[in-house]
Structure formats: structure tokens, C-alpha cells
Amino acid sequence: MHLRRIEMRGFRRSDGLYEIEARLRDSKPFDQELARAGRVVPAGEPIHDLGMRLVFDGDYTVRAVQAFADAAPYTECPQAGAALQALVGLRMVAGWNKAVRERLANAANCTHLKELLGPIATTAFQSLVTEFPERTEAADAKGRPLQIGTCYAYRAEGEVVLRNWPRFHRS
Incomplete structure (x- = not known):
């Protein structure tokens, strides 16, 4: 239509x-x-x-x-x-x-x-x-990448965060 x-x-x-x-x-x-x-x-x-x-x-x-x-x-x-x-x-x-x-x-x-x-x-x-x-690697004062939590793939509980930033992964 x-x-x-x-x-x-x-x-x-x-x-x-x-x-x-x-x-x-x-x-x-x-x-x-x-x-x-x-x-x-x-x-x-x-x-x-x-x-x-x-x-x-x-x-x-x-x-x-x-x-x-x-x-x-x-x-x-x-x-x-x-x-x-x-x-x-x-x-x-x-x-x-x-x-x-x-x-x-x-x-x-x-x-x-x-x-x-x-x-x-x-x-x-x-x-x-x-x-x-380098902007995609930006982090906050504690070193946590700013990309975490910006979309489904970058959710703190997800595989992408576990693989790339394991210390910031949440189970």
C-alpha cells in the first residue's frame, strides 16, 4: 500500500x-x-x-x-x-x-x-x-568503556562485553 x-x-x-x-x-x-x-x-x-x-x-x-x-x-x-x-x-x-x-x-x-x-x-x-x-575506545574515569550499555550487543551481561572487557562483565 x-x-x-x-x-x-x-x-x-x-x-x-x-x-x-x-x-x-x-x-x-x-x-x-x-x-x-x-x-x-x-x-x-x-x-x-x-x-x-x-x-x-x-x-x-x-x-x-x-x-x-x-x-x-x-x-x-x-x-x-x-x-x-x-x-x-x-x-x-x-x-x-x-x-x-x-x-x-x-x-x-x-x-x-x-x-x-x-x-x-x-x-x-x-x-x-x-x-x-580512538573514540570507540573512550572510557569513564574508572576505565569502563563508554560503549557498554549503549545497545543490546554492548549490554554488560552480553557476550561482547565478556569477550572484550571481561572485568566489566556482569552475570
């Missing part, structure tokens, strides 16, 4: 910054009448084909954001990308999703673009993991 594709791509730029390009594409396998928009979107054609390019530095600080809309249901939709400028200066670290909700809390933004911002942060992290491998 509905197909949503989300694609995220991370890049190292020649100016020393990094960029994530995020795209969301919605389509239907049948002609979709958009009565409020006064048009029909043919089967397989995008109802939404939009996204953003988010530029950030090695500390995950957002330096620039540019939205694009190659297809949108309403002629007003592309203008909503301007609200993303509120993210410039924000860091993609713990608390990112909460800060995004606070900064993009009103109707001046696009719901679909906002939905891309959570996965953008994790894509940024995955993009830089090979650039800064």
Missing part, C-alpha cells in the same frame, strides 16, 4: 568537514489522489522525495544544513526546510533528539525532514568511526 525509502550517505569533504545526505522517498503502487493539493500522483511516482545535506565537523557540531524537495504534495512544502537552520551550532551527541524536538517544535518545519534527523546523527557517528577509531 505504501513504500517509504530512506537513504543516508556520509562523506568526507575536501575542506575538512563532513556531510550526511539524507533522502526520504514515499510512493504508492497505485495512482494517489491528493485532493487537498488538487492533483494526482501516478503509481510509483514520488509523493515525497525530499531530504537534506547536513554539514558537521569532527566534534559533530552542525555547521550548515540545506534542505531539498524534488517532489512534495504541496507547493508550500519546500519552504519548510528553512526551519532547519535552527540546528546550526547544535552537536549530534547525547540529547540530540531532545534538542531537535525543542528547536523544531512548531508548524514552521517539515515533519518528514524532522524524522530524518535521528538517523542522521547515528549515520554521522558511523561515518566518523573510521576517522577517529
